[in-house]
Amino acid sequence: MDIDALAGCLASPACLVTQTTSGLIIGMLLFLVAVGLTLIFGVLKVVNFSHGAFYMFGAYFAMTAYQLSESFALAMLCGAAGTAILGLIFERVFMSRVYGADVLMQLLVCYAFVLIFDDVVRMVWGPEFKSMGMPSAFQVPPLFIAGGVVPPYYLLLIGVALAAAMVLGLGLARTRIGKVIRAAAHNPGMVSALGINTGLIYGGVFALGGMLAGLAGALAAPVRSLTPGMGFSVLIESFIVTVIGGMGSILGALVGALLIGLIRSFGSLGFPLFTEGLMYLFMVIVLVSRPSGLFGKEVA
Amino acid sequence: MTRTRQPGISRRATLAVMGAGAVTIAAPWVVRAQTKTIKIGMPTILSGRVAQLGTSSRNAVLLEVEKVNAAGGLAGRQIEMVIRDSKGQPQEAARVARELVNTDGCEVLFDAEASSGSFAVHEVARDLGVLCIHTCSEASSLTADPKQHLPNAFRCVRQGIHDSIVGGSYAAAIAKAKGLKKWATCSPDYAYGRDTTGEFALYLKRFAPDVEIISESWPKLFQPDYTEVVTKILQAKPQALYTCLWGGDLTSYIDQANIYALFTQMELFAVNMADYTALTVVKNLPKGIHSGNRYIKTFPKTPENAAWGDAYRAKYNEYPTNWSWQNATAVMLLTEAAKKANSTDGKKVAEALRGLTIKCPFGADGTVTMRAEDNTLVGYAIGWGTTIPQEPYVPEVKAGDWKTIFELEAEWKKSKGYT
Numbered sequence: 065m066d067i068d069a070l071a072g073c074l075a076s077p078a079c080l081v082t083q084t085t086s087g088l089i090i091g092m093l094l095f096l097v098a099v100g101l102t103l104i105f106g107v108l109k110v111v112n113f114s115h116g117a118f119y120m121f122g123a124y125f126a127m128t129a130y131q132l133s134e135s136f137a138l139a140m141l142c143g144a145a146g147t148a149i150l151g152l153i154f155e156r157v158f159m160s161r162v163y164g165a166d167v168l169m170q171l172l173v174c175y176a177f178v179l180i181f182d183d184v185v186r187m188v189w190g191p192e193f194k195s196m197g198m199p200s201a202f203q204v205p206p207l208f209i210a211g212g213v214v215p216p217y218y219l220l221l222i223g224v225a226l227a228a229a230m231v232l233g234l235g236l237a238r239t240r241i242g243k244v245i246r247a248a249a250h251n252p253g254m255v256s257a258l259g260i261n262t263g264l265i266y267g268g269v270f271a272l273g274g275m276l277a278g279l280a281g282a283l284a285a286p287v288r289s290l291t292p293g294m295g296f297s298v299l300i301e302s303f304i305v306t307v308i309g310g311m312g313s314i315l316g317a318l319v320g321a322l323l324i325g326l327i328r329s330f331g332s333l334g335f336p337l338f339t340e341g342l343m344y345l346f347m348v349i350v351l352v353s354r355p356s357g358l359f360g361k362e363v364a
Numbered sequence: 365m366t367r368t369r370q371p372g373i374s375r376r377a378t379l380a381v382m383g384a385g386a387v388t389i390a391a392p393w394v395v396r397a398q399t400k401t402i403k404i405g406m407p408t409i410l411s412g413r414v415a416q417l418g419t420s421s422r423n424a425v426l427l428e429v430e431k432v433n434a435a436g437g438l439a440g441r442q443i444e445m446v447i448r449d450s451k452g453q454p455q456e457a458a459r460v461a462r463e464l465v466n467t468d469g470c471e472v473l474f475d476a477e478a479s480s481g482s483f484a485v486h487e488v489a490r491d492l493g494v495l496c497i498h499t500c501s502e503a504s505s506l507t508a509d510p511k512q513h514l515p516n517a518f519r520c521v522r523q524g525i526h527d528s529i530v531g532g533s534y535a536a537a538i539a540k541a542k543g544l545k546k547w548a549t550c551s552p553d554y555a556y557g558r559d560t561t562g563e564f565a566l567y568l569k570r571f572a573p574d575v576e577i578i579s580e581s582w583p584k585l586f587q588p589d590y591t592e593v594v595t596k597i598l599q600a601k602p603q604a605l606y607t608c609l610w611g612g613d614l615t616s617y618i619d620q621a622n623i624y625a626l627f628t629q630m631e632l633f634a635v636n637m638a639d640y641t642a643l644t645v646v647k648n649l650p651k652g653i654h655s656g657n658r659y660i661k662t663f664p665k666t667p668e669n670a671a672w673g674d675a676y677r678a679k680y681n682e683y684p685t686n687w688s689w690q691n692a693t694a695v696m697l698l699t700e701a702a703k704k705a706n707s708t709d710g711k712k713v714a715e716a717l718r719g720l721t722i723k724c725p726f727g728a729d730g731t732v733t734m735r736a737e738d739n740t741l742v743g744y745a746i747g748w749g750t751t752i753p754q755e756p757y758v759p760e761v762k763a764g765d766w767k768t769i770f771e772l773e774a775e776w777k778k779s780k781g782y783t
């Protein structure tokens with residue numbers, strides 16, 4: 065425990081800026097993965113244990129597109145679009161068959177695909193770790209804001225994630241499709257009776273969730289090493305985020321992810337040997353005080 | 365009263381049947397021992413995040429075995445490698461090792477596991493008495509600790525303590541020359557990371573007493589994001605940073621630290637950087653990273669080493685790794701020991717291995733030795749240098765002095781209560 069270091073940082077604007085942006089970066093990437101997870105759970109009532117694989121595919125798709133085109137924008141697009149298509153196929157061909165099954169069966173199917181997807185990546189891209197490399201446009205010195213260090217690439221990353229959060233939030237709240245999705249989450253039988261194709265909605269939501277995870281993977285690709293199985297550790301943290309924020313709540317995923325990011329960022333200064341523990345401790349506190357999460361709906 | 369024989373099987377007949385059964389069960393062993401082919405079992409990591417290291421171990425072994433078989437085999441017997449995936453899990457490594465001996469009839473084990481798996485395979489070797497050569501574990505205690513000593517187990521691997529002594533001495537010289545007094549460390553939070561970092565710091569301070577470690581970071585193994593670690597180091601403002609992160613973790617860390625321009629603000633000492641797996645993957649490798657050698661075909665700078673690296677690359681279309689040279693050396697040592705013993709009998713080969721010196725492309729002076737006192741490899745090429753972003757990656761490597769290594773290693777063993 066190094067409370068002096070933590071107190072010193074809180075008193076220093078430079079440190080405060082650096083550590084806060086560091087927390088935002090960690091949180092925003094987590095948010096993109098966790099929001100897809102929570103969206104799929106909210107609408108389909110499925111805990112998508114294979115969600116980390118979409119993050120992995122997003123990173124690999126982006127790397128391949130970048131190597132072929134050297135266009136960062138195209139790489140991001142391919143990462144997101146590729147995983148959206150993959151998500152749609154996965155949902156229509158496999159997951160849609162186990163909606164009526166018990167949770168154990170759904171988990172088994174998802175876990176089987178975690179292994180299958182990892183092997184597919186191993187066969188296509190090889191077992192060794194890979195690196196996409198930072199696009200030359202972002203190979204620039206970091207910015208100094210109030211003495212704090214902020215890399216320009218991370219500003220983009222935060223911006224993209226925030227934009228995704230806003231589009232998603234507004235889209236679900238204000239658009240007709242959003243209303244239909246919310247209605248399908250609440251009462252799929254009634255939505256179906258009204259002549260709306262619920263299968264299409266489910267497929268679309270799964271594709272959207274996969275796309276968000278894929279976008280997170282694509283954004284992470286320039287700064288993280290790519291290996292088969294890389295989605296697993298992200299998935300664990302995403303589950304923590306969704307549990308803290310409340311399963312099914314998009315706002316909860318955003319707040320949960322940012323809290324986890326800040327806990328890790330400032331926790332590494334004050335509690336260097338207990339940073340991971342802090343995350344779980346916080347989750348336990350939330351679960352004890354609000355079992356359905358910070359923004360989850362209480363079950364009657 | 366007279367005892368009458370009960371109908372059924374007598375005790376004598378039962379014993380005879382049991383005896384015959386035992387002979388029948390044992391018979392395959394006798395037959396196996398006499399067969400022309402000798403099977404060598406090899407549990408290693410062929411799946412998961414470090415599969416590349418296991419694959420490169422397998423490749424190196426097969427490259428050498430091909431040569432041995434072409435030259436007549438191991439004391440006249442052709443080698444058949446039986447290689448299995450342990451998935452990097454110690455319990456699986458132990459299970460696979462046991463199965464390789466008991467079911468597949470392997471007479472020798474090459475334990476190509478990371479440290480955690482090696483200790484598990486070591487116990488299998490203790491239990492079965494099979495000749496076992498550890499080819500990947502760098503944890504010093506595996507052979508330094510007398511409690512671990514087995515007459516049938518050998519380590520054909522570089523060692524953490526050797527690297528730390530050479531690294532500490534090299535880093536101290538630079539620290540003195542450049543006035544680097546404030547140091548930070550950032551290493552993975554498991555036995556290898558903690559031990560290696562502790563030993564490096566020990567020798568750094570020994571050779572440069574003014575040095576102070578002002579910040580320590582212990583990210584978990586395979587952590588995807590190091591942002592908070594990078595910014596923590598930025599806050600501490602050290603003049604130099606030591607890390608024993610490796611593989612994908614090291615490349616991720618460098619990519620993430622690069623965008624904070626971390627390495628323009630301090631000297632980086634990364635013991636595991638100078639391995640082709642890491643060197644060729646990092647797209648924006650900063651110039652001037654100090655690193656220990658892992659496998660580099662230009663160190664030792666000999667035609668034999670360069671030829672071996674080229675032959676490996678020609679066959680597998682990729683560079684060898686640190687695990688590759690160690691596994692290749694294990695085959696070379698085993699072959700020479702069998703030749704010396706004129707036998708493939710495990711006990712005789714083990715006896716011949718103890719203290720054996722062979723010509724080897726990876727030796728500091730063209731030879732390596734299986735030290736008799738603790739059954740561990742010494743005399744291999746070991747050194748530190750600075751990296752450049754293209755071939756030959758580490759143009760100049762300052763070789764470690766084995767005389768100093770032996771002296772300090774003996775002191776270290778004493779301090780640990782090993783001698």
